[in-house]
Amino acid sequence: MLKTTLNGVHTELGDDIKKYVDRKIGRLDRFLSRHARESAHAEVYLKESKVKSKKQNTCEVVVKLPGETITVKETTINMFAAVDIVEAKLKNLLKKYNETHGKQAIHKRVLARMRRRTDSPESV
Numbered sequence: 001m002l003k004t005t006l007n008g009v010h011t012e013l014g015d016d017i018k019k020y021v022d023r024k025i026g027r028l029d030r031f032l033s034r035h036a037r038e039s040a041h042a043e044v045y046l047k048e049s050k051v052k053s054k055k056q057n058t059c060e061v062v063v064k065l066p067g068e069t070i071t072v073k074e075t076t077i078n079m080f081a082a083v084d085i086v087e088a089k090l091k092n093l094l095k096k097y098n099e100t101h102g103k104q105a106i107h108k109r110v111l112a113r114m115r116r117r118t119d120s121p122e123s124v
Helices: 015-031 034-039 079-101 103-119
Strands: 003-009 041-051 054-065 068-076
Touching: 003 015, 015 041, 015 079, 034 079, 054 079, 068 079
Parallel strands: 003 041
Antiparallel strands: 041 054, 054 068
């Protein structure tokens, strides 16, 4: 389970939204490697505002990972919908992070470096 910190800006957070955010954002750790999972931390900011007599709910998630910080923000009419959209965006970004920082990516880089060394004219 991803460690999360939940903050309400200009709004009172009920138990239902707290449980929903924990369930949705907390499960995203399965898209991370074990190394990144140990030190990953998510900060969730839920904000409620009125613009021209319309209620707008903003969900912003900042995920701190080794070597990178990922920020996703979404504004909708419903807070639960904003959390869903942020979860989908975060899922894609975490997959990209895992491709570039995961074991397989490092393995590919090391192999490419070794090939360059053996292909260089200095080694002959």
